[in-house]
Amino acid sequence: MVLFERDNEIYRDRDALREDYQPEELVGRDEELQTYQAALQPVINGEQPNNIFLYGKTGVGKTAATRYLLAHLREDAAQYDDIDLTVIFLNCDGLTSSYQIATRLVNDLRSEANQISTTGYPLASVYEMLWEDLDTCGGTVLVVLDEIDHVNDDSILYQLPRARANDDLQDAKIGLIGISNDFSFRDDLSPKVKSSLCEQEIHFPAYNAENLRAILEQRGEVAFHDDVLSDEVIPLCAAYGAKDAGDARQSIDLLMKAGDLARDEETDTVTEEHVRRGRRALERGRIKEGINGLTEHGHLVLYALLTLDLEGEAPVRSRDVRPRYTRFAELANRDPLVPRRMRDHLSELAMLGIVSVTERNEGRRGGTYREYALDMDVELILSAMVETVELVGVHDSISPYVDSDDDDAAPTLQDFSNV
Ligand SMILES: Nc1ncnc2c1ncn2[C@@H]1O[C@H](COP(=O)(O)OP(=O)(O)OP(=O)(O)O)[C@@H](O)[C@H]1O
Ligand SMILES: [Mg+2]
Structure with a gap:
């Protein structure tokens, strides 16, 4: 007896709707991408990089844009023999102190054999090791601290961007990119930290229905078979998304939920009705979570x-x-x-x-x-x-x-x- 059979009538590649999918192109973010790109330009010029602070609500493409631009930056920097670029990308969810970030950076820069213990050193000695390791690495080092608002003390947010000015570094040129969706975090930064971390501030606004539509169309094309989505599906997902929070993640989730409902029903078209039911189901989940x-x-x-x-x-x-x-x-x-x-x-x-x-x-x-x-x-x-x-x-x-x-x-x- 066959228990499992492929049911791929709806999806060509469902994984394209998942959070970890990196789209090849970003749509509807031209202006912000241009600003962001200009802020990264010094790296290619071999100059000291800017410290960049990127902020905006959840799901507006901050992480996606960063990954996208840094991938291009790496690729394009490779053409220049005199540029030696290292990128360290850390998500700070789970890394709550400057100490944890600093030890993590040291270990990222070191070989397997030379890792340090994540406890037991005074903070000042961890910084000493970090400066030394950065100088050994040399070249340009970009450190991305995504979801930086999880870090609950200022120290590293001051130390890293100032390292070169403070003469802690001789050989490495370091640039810090901080990313946050927490507006109060930004407002509450001390003036000292703000002026060093936020040399270049880039704001990503929420998406409108038109932006979301473009994003969903791009994603839908990869994820669904041709002619599976009826005409009203994407505009409706986009309209709901714009009305809720202008959050691309939420809109993509809705499209996936609608697709799943259609698949469970074993139909071969996703309809407006699936979107409406999908929205209810997702909302139910969110509210339940909130109430729980x-x-x-x-x-x-x-x-x-x-x-x-x-x-x-x-x-x-x-x-x-x-x-x-x-x-x-x-x-x-x-x-x-x-x-x-x-x-x-x-x-x-x-x-x-x-x-x-x-x-x-x-x-x-x-x-x-x-x-x-x-x-x-x-x-x-x-x-x-x-x-x-x-x-x-x-x-x-x-x-x-x-x-x-x-x-x-x-x-x-x-x-x-x-x-
Ligand atoms: N302009 C865009 N074009 C294509 N896909 C996009 C675009 N913006 C966002 N996305 C997609 O939407 C989802 C959410 O984006 P992302 O993870 O970058 O949000 P974020 O701003 O980092 O949110 P958070 O603050 O919650 O971390 C991802 O799947 C991403 O690929
Ligand atoms: Mg993010």
């Missing part, structure tokens, strides 16, 4: 707001969420948080995009206050809140959504209605 990451009180606050919303009370002020939240907390045998902390949870829900916030003015007295409402599908939220509902009980307002076939389901608590 909340604390118990976060869940109780969300449950309280959800029931008020269903009763038509939203948008609602924090102080009007409070009585229900308190009651739910008591039913769950938890001590309710003070109002301020409860409000923090509402803000967190807003940040996750589960709740919307409206700022209002308090008439003539001039103060402002905030009102909260649900910004997500009720069923979607409830599907991630099973435990909380079990803990507190089924509020009347959600009973239409709760599967009542199950006799073991939590009892409907009638006395909720007067909360």
Whole structure:
């Protein structure tokens, strides 16, 4: 009996939709690429390279553009005998201190036999080793620190870009490229670090629908067989992507999800309907993840707001969420948080995009206050809140959504209605 059979009717190369795929050309980023390229030009001229700081929201092509340009730079530098270029690319996710980065760089520059231990040295001696190894390597060394915001102390962000000016290096010309999607990281850099690290700042803005369309078309051509995608699929993925965050990664994921749904159905065309369902499925995953990451009180606050919303009370002020939240907390045998902390949870829900916030003015007295409402599908939220509902009980307002076939389901608590 055959259990596994190839099902390649939809995809020519599904891997082209994966995160680790490096597209041959980048589309819709001409201006930024030009600036970036100009900032790297000194390397080819044999001059001291610029330190570059690249920033922009998630999924806007920062890593892809860096890999793309550095691959070309390496290739083109090879034509010049007097240029000896070394590129070290580090993702700082998991490398949280200057110490870890510095030891990692030392080990990247050394042979297998000469690796150093990643603990036990004073930071100053690790820097000494680093300068020595960089000088031994010589030529031009570009160090890329991607997701640089994971590094939680300043030291290396100052030391590396300044190494040559500080006479730590004689032979090597070093350039640092820092990449981040965390705007507060950039704003919070000390002036000293900022002036050395951000010699050249390049901002990558979010993509609009037209950009995303070009990106998806390029990727779709590699990934799908001809005529598999119906006409509206890519424009729809692009439109959703532009509306959400202008994030290419998210849009490519959506295209892949739509393709997967079509494949599971064993049809040979991907349709608008697959995109819509794919979007729901991805959103469900994101919201679930977001809700799972909340604390118990976060869940109780969300449950309280959800029931008020269903009763038509939203948008609602924090102080009007409070009585229900308190009651739910008591039913769950938890001590309710003070109002301020409860409000923090509402803000967190807003940040996750589960709740919307409206700022209002308090008439003539001039103060402002905030009102909260649900910004997500009720069923979607409830599907991630099973435990909380079990803990507190089924509020009347959600009973239409709760599967009542199950006799073991939590009892409907009638006395909720007067909360
Ligand atoms: N201009 C583009 N042309 C083609 N593909 C692109 C383009 N921009 C982004 N992509 C693709 O979108 C995905 C996300 O891009 P990338 O990883 O570069 O984002 P990022 O800005 O580094 O995001 P993060 O801040 O989350 O690291 C990748 O698969 C990348 O290949
Ligand atoms: Mg990146």
